[in-house]
Amino acid sequence: MINLLRKWLGWVWMLLGPLSIFYLVKIAAAEIAMHPVIDTKIQWGVFIIVAIPIAIGLVIFGWYAWKGEYDRKTG
Amino acid sequence: MSNSKPAKGIWKVIGASSLGTLIEWYDFYIFGSLATVIASQFFPKTNPTAALLSTLATFAAGFIVRPFGALVFGRLGDLVGRKYTFLLTLILMGGSTFAIGLVPSYESIGFAAPVIVLLLRLIQGLALGGEYGGAATYVAEHAPHNKRGFFTSWIQTTATLGLFVSLGVILLVRHGLDSDVNKSIEKFNDWGWRIPFLVSILLVGVSIYIRLKMNESPLFAKLKSEGKVSSNPLKESFTHKANLKMVLLALFGATMGQGVVWYTGQFYAQSFMETVCKIDFEQSRTILIWAILFGTPFFVVFGSWSDRIGRKWIMMAGMLAAILFYRPIYKQFLTASDVGTYQAKELVQESPPQVIKETINGTEVTTTVVIKTFADGAAYTEKTVSKNTGDQPTVFHVDKKLDSGTYWKFVWLVFAQVLFVTMVYGPIAAFLVEMFPTRIRYTSMSLPYHIGNGVFGGLTPFVALLLTTINTDDKLIGLSYPIVVSAVCLVIGVLYVSNKVSKDADDHA
Numbered sequence: 001m002i003n004l005l006r007k008w009l010g011w012v013w014m015l016l017g018p019l020s021i022f023y024l025v026k027i028a029a030a031e032i033a034m035h036p037v038i039d040t041k042i043q044w045g046v047f048i049i050v051a052i053p054i055a056i057g058l059v060i061f062g063w064y065a066w067k068g069e070y071d072r073k074t075g
Numbered sequence: 076m077s078n079s080k081p082a083k084g085i086w087k088v089i090g091a092s093s094l095g096t097l098i099e100w101y102d103f104y105i106f107g108s109l110a111t112v113i114a115s116q117f118f119p120k121t122n123p124t125a126a127l128l129s130t131l132a133t134f135a136a137g138f139i140v141r142p143f144g145a146l147v148f149g150r151l152g153d154l155v156g157r158k159y160t161f162l163l164t165l166i167l168m169g170g171s172t173f174a175i176g177l178v179p180s181y182e183s184i185g186f187a188a189p190v191i192v193l194l195l196r197l198i199q200g201l202a203l204g205g206e207y208g209g210a211a212t213y214v215a216e217h218a219p220h221n222k223r224g225f226f227t228s229w230i231q232t233t234a235t236l237g238l239f240v241s242l243g244v245i246l247l248v249r250h251g252l253d254s255d256v257n258k259s260i261e262k263f264n265d266w267g268w269r270i271p272f273l274v275s276i277l278l279v280g281v282s283i284y285i286r287l288k289m290n291e292s293p294l295f296a297k298l299k300s301e302g303k304v305s306s307n308p309l310k311e312s313f314t315h316k317a318n319l320k321m322v323l324l325a326l327f328g329a330t331m332g333q334g335v336v337w338y339t340g341q342f343y344a345q346s347f348m349e350t351v352c353k354i355d356f357e358q359s360r361t362i363l364i365w366a367i368l369f370g371t372p373f374f375v376v377f378g379s380w381s382d383r384i385g386r387k388w389i390m391m392a393g394m395l396a397a398i399l400f401y402r403p404i405y406k407q408f409l410t411a412s413d414v415g416t417y418q419a420k421e422l423v424q425e426s427p428p429q430v431i432k433e434t435i436n437g438t439e440v441t442t443t444v445v446i447k448t449f450a451d452g453a454a455y456t457e458k459t460v461s462k463n464t465g466d467q468p469t470v471f472h473v474d475k476k477l478d479s480g481t482y483w484k485f486v487w488l489v490f491a492q493v494l495f496v497t498m499v500y501g502p503i504a505a506f507l508v509e510m511f512p513t514r515i516r517y518t519s520m521s522l523p524y525h526i527g528n529g530v531f532g533g534l535t536p537f538v539a540l541l542l543t544t545i546n547t548d549d550k551l552i553g554l555s556y557p558i559v560v561s562a563v564c565l566v567i568g569v570l571y572v573s574n575k576v577s578k579d580a581d582d583h584a
Binding site for chain 2: 002005006009013016027031043046047049050054057058060061064065069070072
């Protein structure tokens with residue numbers, strides 16, 4: 001049962017990755033539009049550059065979960 | 076160490092590793108704690124390029140360079156050994172901190188000053204990224220399996236103690252430069268801020284001397300003598316599925332939540348007291364100092380306990396406690412510091428009003444400042460700002476001094492948060508060490524740790540501030556970020572992380 005939950009939640013993690021990037025980019029665009037100075041651009045640029053590999057990591061984590069890589073025999 | 080007896084000289088190993096790591100944290104924090112003074116000395120707002128470099132120093136050091144340092148030094152530590160790598164990080168950190176204390180101001184050498192400071196700050200971030208994994212690995216590889224949590228928890232105290240020492244040194248120097256407090260602060264802002272940076276070289280010197288006398292980790296030395304050292308730790312850590320899946324689990328099921336709990340409990344708490352509750356500068360710092368002092372022994376308590384009941388549930392309980400209690404705790408901060416609570420107190424002194432008149436963008440602005448002191452020692456500064464536009468005057472209450480009872484209430488509220496920190500942070504070094512085999516341990520554990528702490532944790536103040544600008548009605552909205560991140564981490568941790576304590580920190584993956 002727990003293994004099944006681990007497996008199906010994999011989809012949540014896989015979706016969470018791109019969703020978080022989408023919202024981050026959306027917020028960044030709004031913030032930069034509101035304060036169009038180089039400081040704001042650098043700050044949000046750094047956040048997005050760092051967030052992309054983390055989001056990819058979350059997708060891979062979700063994929064591994066879906067493939068049963070984290071399943072345990074004893075649950 | 077697979078046997079259950081402590082290795083000979085384990086306390087020397089812990090002492091040497093912890094001292095160096097503590098100094099590295101101290102070095103990293105003094106820059107952050109003195110950000111305002113440093114900005115005025117090196118990054119004048121009037122010069123846009125200097126201001127730009129300031130932004131880079133703030134964001135790049137923590138968010139990009141720290142994880143990058145984890146990769147660079149992690150790889151080195153898995154190739155040449157733990158001892159020389161974390162010796163190198165110490166030298167880089169100490170050298171760059173000392174050098175920051177020597178850099179002439181922007182007024183003296185112009186544009187070169189912010190460029191040099193930025194480069195030195197980036198070296199600091201790089202060194203910090205490499206230090207922790209080395210120290211934790213080094214101690215764990217000396218420790219017997221049944222005391223790994225206990226011995227590595229001493230390393231875990233260093234981040235908090237580094238903050239404690241940095242706050243203490245700054246307060247001491249700020250007050251010790253002249254018998255008149257105001258003159259002392261003036262001197263501190265002028266040149267005294269350099270002292271905490273310069274002091275670092277003495278501490279680093281002692282630590283380098285001690286570390287030089289240490290031997291290489293026995294597990295790594297054995298691996299090296301058998302010719303089994305990884306030829307490409309980065310590739311092995313992040314492209315081999317068996318290792319990558321553990322790196323991802325370490326990040327999303329442990330360090331991510333740990334990072335936000337850590338930052339909220341110490342940095343956000345102080346920032347909230349100062350910027351939202353408007354507590355006096357020194358009180359907000361001494362509250363944190365007391366809370367850290369009372370809380371620090373619990374790193375060892377929870378680290379040791381994790382040897383008996385497993386690492387997972389202690390860390391998860393810490394995250395759950397944070398999720399459940401953050402809002403009630405911060406609500407207490409707001410209620411107890413509300414100026415309305417001062418109305419029932421007996422007013423003993425009211426300073427003569429100080430009137431400041433200025434013209435801002437053609438509008439005449441009059442600010443009246445009155446300091447009110449109450450019988451129980453509480454006080455605040457009331458600023459009434461009125462404009463010639465006919466608008467209603469705006470009243471601000473700042474520099475609030477808490478009475479003794481409220482002060483200690485604040486100490487315990489911050490202590491509760493430090494306690495959550497000790498639950499998530501105390502067992503984590505042993506937890507991370509046990510996830511990865513010796514040949515790639517330094518690399519594999521350093522990256523999730525620094526992404527969890529540096530990126531997820533480091534984002535706390537920025538996301539919190541952003542949320543407060545989106546929803547201005549709820550002063551506690553900033554807590555949503557650590558609560559949501561902790562909640563996701565808690566779900567992943569509970570479901571996917573194993574509570575099994577590995578007997579052997581050697582190759583089990």
